[in-house]
Amino acid sequence: MFHPAAIATKTLIRYREYMQLNQHLKPATINRRLNTVMRFFDWAQQTGVVKIDVADAVKLVPEEKTRTRQMTDK
Structure with a gap:
């Protein structure tokens, strides 16, 4: 079961990097998420x-x- 207290800042930073480097999402999409x-x-x-x-x-x-x-x- 998910509990928000189990999430660390490093996890969120890795999530941001994953969206940038692996998913190649645009900055606006990453920032919205x-x-x-x-x-x-x-x-x-x-x-x-x-x-x-x-x-x-x-x-x-x-x-x-x-x-x-x-x-x-035109």
């Missing part, structure tokens, strides 16, 4: 399920800023 995990652990800490928010130390993947596209006459 990490944000979900971070919000879960924030909730778990606030409700007393875990004592320490292990996701707090996990950094998001930097995203490339793209310029907005403009409509052309």
